[in-house]
Each structure stands twice: as structure tokens, then as C-alpha cells.
Amino acid sequence: MRRLRHILAPLILLPAAAIILQCAKIEPPPGGPEDKMGPSILKTSPSAGAVKITSSNTVSILFSEGVDHRSAEAACFITPLTDKKPRFKWHGHEMYIIMPDSFAEKTTYIVNVGSSVIDYRNNKMAQSFQFAFTTGDSISDGKTAGMIYQGINPAAGITVGFYDTASNYSYKTFDSVIPEFLTVSGSDGKYAQDFLPRGKFVSLAFKDINNNRRFDYPDEDYGIPNYFVDISPIGISPSIDFYMRRTDTITATILSTSLTSDRLIRVRFSGKLKAKNLAENLKKISMSAVDSSGIILHPSSLFENPDDTLSSYSFYFPNLSEGSWRFALSKECFGSLDTSNIEGSVMQIKFGKDEIQPEIISVSLSGQTNFPDDSIIEINFSEPIDKGFGADSMAIVKLTDSSIVPAVWQWKDDFRLDLSIPARWGESYRLEINQAWLRDMAGNLGGDSIKTYSFKTYSRDSLGAISGTVSRPHNSDSTYQIYLIFSSVPDHKVFQEKLTDSTFQLSLPGGKYLLSGFVDRNGNQKQDLGSLTPFELAEPSAHYPDTVRVRSRFESAGLDFIFK
Template structure:
């Protein structure tokens, strides 16, 4: 019996070891973490429940299906109608708790829109535009209105702006009172109000400041010409934001004192710089002389543009800027040519009768035509009654602006680079963009600027660039598109084989 018992124990031990120890031919597979979580948090329960009627609570609890966190809820969460005392909102594990700090109005529908504030803890998936709704009355208001906001001067979008609704229809309300409702813009400049009561509102666009009021006419602002009625259907509304006045840079007392001190110790000599770049002159530009002080006298006969043999060049004229600190030399420059500028010391003097320390000779060469591109634009959708003006933009600066009076425009020489094309609707036909007016006198909407189609062109040296440009009189639903590589938008050589890329002769 003892021997049998021993054999049984030995067999059990061997079976146990075979189950635990790996065999030589087994595949070792590392543990898998599973698929990445891409699902946003889902609400399981709310107390009181969403869309509650006759709401009287001051505390709301939201339970989700996973751990959640709040991303800058003070900035992201919007309570409508506007409350002077914002709620306190906390997130812990799977629960978000809202504690209302302000009193609630009778028979009023409230919405708490979290925007993009609610995220899951693990992957940061956003519960986009999550909203909790309740009413202190019998019914949930279902009025809605939507639209978009565009910057009038550029056709661009500023997503930091707010759209506000005032039920006080007096124009001074935007200045004196907080809004009844407000909404943020999405990445495409769109806004939407929901759960609004029936009635009339004035609609404005303002910066996202703490007091939600328009208290400075140098800030971006937009307004509707008339109030909007929530009970009536509306087309997609568009508001055009503008700065009525441009803020002037302020000079502090310290900076003024520093300027006065610098003035006492500055060099008394009359000096200047020129616009020449590394001894080269742009064929499309003029030569500018910038002086360190205002000038009193200027004798153009003592500033001579000459060839390399010191022979004066004809067809030269000068402009003296109204600031009295800049003189411009204008001449039709030939390509790849050497010149001299001969300046006599008494050609110029400042208000203290100080002249140049000595005469000067400045040598330079004009650029070659091969350093430039050419550009031809063919326009479709042209309506000259709208006074369209072509704006050519580089960076944030309008470097060229001209009325579009014909279907084709050509520049034989243009600086190579990337440019944006915009169309200004020049209502008063003065050639420049004019802002709107709201604060003083008659109300007037700003003049509008829209991106052309294509909105972007790229000019290369040596090549002739041709573009078919569609004039748009509205903001496209998506961001301005880069110029497509398609027939009609091409770089070509001016030859009988039009359409084949090549060098200019």
C-alpha cells in the first residue's frame, strides 16, 4: 500500500509540472494591450435627468461609462442664459458634479454646454459639444439660429470671437449690459444657438473679454442691420467683423523720458540709409533715402544719377516725403546695368542747418530680368458694378492693389514667391478698404474682402505663370484652397507651344 501511494503521488507531481513548464515547441506570444480606445465618454445617468421640467435643484450629477476629466471648464463651459455667477464644476472618477451658484429665472430654459471640456482620462477622447438642458417652466424652448463670422478686411476667420444676443434692443445695451446669450465660433467660424425662446434679439460679434461687452471701438466688432426674430426661419447668417478705429501705440512717461534723454546725447550729424540691397537695385522699385532727422532744404541738382563714366542719366525725378525724412529717386531701370549716385555734401540740410559731413559716391547694379517671374491672371465672374479690387498679399501685408476693370491682367516682371489673392468689393470706389461704423453717426457695414479662387499662387523665376481666377463674392464654406495644379493654372514659356513648361527667352 505504501509503495502504491508513493507512485500515485509521483504521477500527480509529474502531471502538475507538465502543465506549468513550457514545452520546447511552444510559441511565446507577448501580452496584447488591445485596440486603442477612440470612443468618447458616454453619459449613463444624470440627476436630475436631462430635459427636466420645473427644475428646482442647485446640484446636477452626471455619471459616465468611464473615468473623465475636465479641460479648462471655466473657458469652455457656457451656461445660457448668461449667469453673473458661474457654476462650480468638478470631475471625479466617472462623475461630473455641477453646483449652480446663481438664482434661476421662472419659466426659462437653461442649457449647460460643455463644448470640448469633457474628455476621458486614458486617451483624451472628447465628448464634443456635450449639453445638459432643463427648464424652470412647463416646456423646453426649441428656437435656434446659426451662421458664421468673417473678418471683413481680410476674409479670414478669428475663432476667438463671440456671437452675442441681446433681448434689450437699445443700441447702448451692447456697451452697458451683459448679453442674454452668447456662443463661440468653431474652427470654420460657424456658430449655433439652440433652445432659444421665441422673440427678437439684437446680434453682435465681440472679443471674448471677461465682461462680454463692447467697450472699445478699436476692438473687433460686428452687428446685424436689424434684429433677428427666433420664431421666423433664417437663412445662414453672416456677420462681418471690423475695427472701426485703429488703436494708436501709447507712449509711457518713462519711454518719453528715455526719448528725451536720448535726444540730448544723440549724434548731431545728419545721416541717411538707402533702400539698396547688397549693392543691387530692384527693377520694380525706387531708391529711397531715409534720414535720421527732418530735412529743411533739398537741392536735387546736387544728387546726380550717373553711368560708370560719370555721365548724368536722364529721366530722373525725386519725391520729398511729407514726413521730411525720406527722399525717393524714381527712374525706369534697365536690367543688369551699373550706376553711380553722386551726392554733394550741401545737397541736403536739416532743421538745424546741419549738412552731410562729406560728399558720397554710391555704386550699385540693377538686377537681371531672369531674377523675376511674370504673371498673367484671367478672371471669371467679373462684375464691374461691384467695383472689385485685386489685392495681392504676402504674409499679412497687401503689397499690390488695383481695380479689376478687364478680364485679363498681365505683369511682365514680378517678384518670385508665394502670394495670396483677395478681392475687395470697393463700395465707395476709393481703392482702399473702409471699415464699418456703429458708434458715431449713421450705421454702416464695412466693405468686404473675399479670397479669390485659387487663393494662393506661387511665382517662380524665369517662368511665365498663368492663372484662371474665379472672383468670389462670398466666403467659401471651407478654408481658402491652395492653387491646384490644373490646366489654366500653369507656368509656361511664351512660345508657340503654349502650355508646355519652359524658360523665358
């Protein structure tokens, strides 16, 4: 009997093992594909467009799925804004917004839900949502829309406020005024504001960090519009775009001031300063005599010290004399709207003998290939140069056969010299700088050797052509110049073309490009993003929606560039 049990045991286990193996068969994990779809809004109460709403103080919004309550409450606001914040309640997927008071008579309410609402898997709403209802008989039908950019990329979650144009606007005004209407850009950078009444508004884009529905200068990034919002009788304002910019809140201090052997005032700052801001504000930089004379000097030029790990500049004061002096500059040089000064310690200026040779710091076109009409050579020196010494002998441009190319000299300042040459297609050039003819203000020569720098121009065979038409902005003055900008991908080399009419045809090196354009209202040949104080509109601009491809020795025709 015992033997029979031993024989039957394996036979009994075989079916069980088969069942276990069958149950262990490998199958795909349960639950299907990962949920990457953000929530949407299914229903509202009052319904969108409802009129003659009776007395109430509650708005409800039903989402398509469960959402993070905090993100939804932060993303939701109703205009007109109230002094007291609304309360929120939830029932399942439905959010209830309870206003502090009953709806006012004959008032249109606009409910906004920003695209920052997330579900339980952190998926965001694809677009912001806006609807309106009124306690009156009708809802205004004015509309405006556009794009918001951070650099060249669309900017999501940016608030756009709309203000009455009756005020004289500056950053202080925007900081203290609650917008009459508000909307938020979606994940694609697009924004839209509906239900605007007839009239004119000024808009402002800002990153509402503290969620208080107003622009807080200087803590929040902002964008200035390229047009006023003008709700005409047809009810639609043309597209208005914004380019976000960061308020420069540098709180730099002066770490040290010193006199160099070249008789320059070297200043080291605690924060990074932009050379452009300093160069544009030389009259707001000074050396003041610490005596009864009241003498104040301003620098004629400056030079950024490349070998310093901190922000360091050398300033040239031509009439500086020995004695006690104090260096100062306005905070406006930091890009700030604050006009107060920061000052260095009192300096005792006593000149020693200058025996330091001037040096060539950089030559702009060296090692590059350029278009013939871009052949302006910028030479940067380590200290102010004696412009009257050496005349045209210091720098000579030659072709490969050593023939001399005529050059026009232009000193940009004491440190920088521009050479313009009549360059030709497909040529190689050599710049020779004879350091024996390079002399600083103390009489020191640069040396006795000749330094050479080479560059080329494109050959026509290496280029491709691109042509098309340009549609001007709707209300742009026809006398304003339009520029197209081709930025190569991925190295971002920029080619800018001035248009003479509504068509264009130009040659470019083969490759892929991002195309943009702007209307040059002030004639400075660059795109200006507007100003808060004094308030100035940004220059109209546009982006081509696709990457542009240029093929060498071929023409790509039929490109239509449209300013909306």
C-alpha cells in the first residue's frame, strides 16, 4: 500500500503542475497604454453665453476626470476681480467657485481656467478655457488673440492683462492697477481673450509668480505688445504677440576700484553687468573730484576685462588728473529703472610710468566665411590707442596674390577700430597688423612684428537661393522698413535681409533655417521689444511656422511670409 502511494503521488502532481504553468504564462501588464491625456472641461454652470442670470454667487465647472484641487483653484479666476477671494468646494470632479457677494446687476462675468490644471498623473490641460455669462441682456463679442514667446519658443502659462488706455502707463501704473480683463496662454503659447467691449485697451503679458492677478515689477518677467487692442465695430482686434523679457534686478556692488598702469580706472563688480548697458550710459558713469572744485568727469569709452572671473571693466577718463577721486555709476547701467547711484571708495590717483605695450585682443572676422557685404573687420585693443599715429600703415588687407585691398578706417571708440573693404565673392583675405605702427597714449609701441588674420567670402556656387513674398502688418506704415532674419539650425548663425518691396530673393549657404521678421519702426535695424518707462510699443514681428530648407545651387521659391 505504501508503494502504491509513492506511485500515485507523482501522477497527482502532474495535472497540478500543468495548471500552475498555464497560470504563469507571460502576458502584457494590465491597464493598457500610459495615460498622457490632460483633463478637459465638460460642463459649466451658468452655461457659456448665458444671459439674464438671476441672483446667485456660485459658478461650477465639471472636469472630465479627477484633477489636483490645488492646481485647479490656482488656475481659476473670474473677472471683474473682487477685493475678497472666492471660496472653493468640490463634489467629485466638479469644482464650485463661491463668490464673496451675489452677482451684480447688468454685469458680464468672464471665467478663466488656465492650462496649468493637472490630473493625478500630472498631465496638464492642453489649452486654457474661458467662458462668459451675464446678468444683463447681452455679452460683448470683442476678441483678440496672439502668441507669447520666450526667446524663439512658445511660452505657456503667461497671464495677459488688459487695461483701460485712459491712464498714462509706466511700470508703476501697471504695478498698481488691476487689469479689467485677464487670460492665460496655453501649452502652445497661444492666448485668446473674448467678450471684450468696444473700445481701446493696452495689454501686458506677465508671469504671475505669486498668482495675485497683477504685474509685480521688478520680480516678474513681462512682455510688451506690438499694438494696442482696438475693438472696432466688427469686434475683432488683429493678432498681438508678446516677447517675454526679464527685468534686470542686478543688485551689484562695487568690490574695488584701482588705477591700472595704462591709466585706466579698473572697476570690479559683485554681479554680472552687460557691456551694452554700460556703453549706452557713459554719461551716467563718473569720476568726481573729492575737493572743493566740483569737477565731474565721464568716461569716453570702456573695455571689458576678459581675464577676470568677476564682472570687471576698465574705463578711460581722458582728462583724469592726480588727486582724490571717487567712482560712481547709476543703477540704470544695470538695466534698472532705479536712477540712484552706487559709489566706490575714495581713490588717490598718482600716475606712474606706463611701460605696458598695447595688445590686439580680437579681430572679428578671423577664421570665418562671410558674405561680401558683411566684410567689416572690428579690431579690439587692450587700451586706448593713439589714433593719429601710423595713419593707414598699421593695418593692411591683402588678397592671396598679395595685392592690397583698399580699406576705410573708422574708430568706434578709443579701444575699437573698424575696417570696411570692398570684398568680392569667393575670395580669401589676409589682414596684416604691423605692431610697430600701433602706439598707445603713453607712446608705447605694440612690438616689431606683423600679426596676420585670415578670412574668406562665400563663393556663389556654395549658396542656394530662396524667394517669396511678404505681407505687411494690417496697420503698418508703408514707410517703415521690414527685415527678415534667417537663423541657421543648429548653430544659430544669423543672416538679416532688408526688404525693398513686398518680394524677396536672397542667397544663403545650404542648410536649415528658422525664419522671422520685424517692422523697424525706429530705423535702428534691430527688433525692439518695447519699453515700460516711457511706455513704448514693441515692434511688430512674425515667425514662419516651419523650418526653411536651402539647397546649394538650387532656388526654393514661393515662400509666403505673413505678418498677421
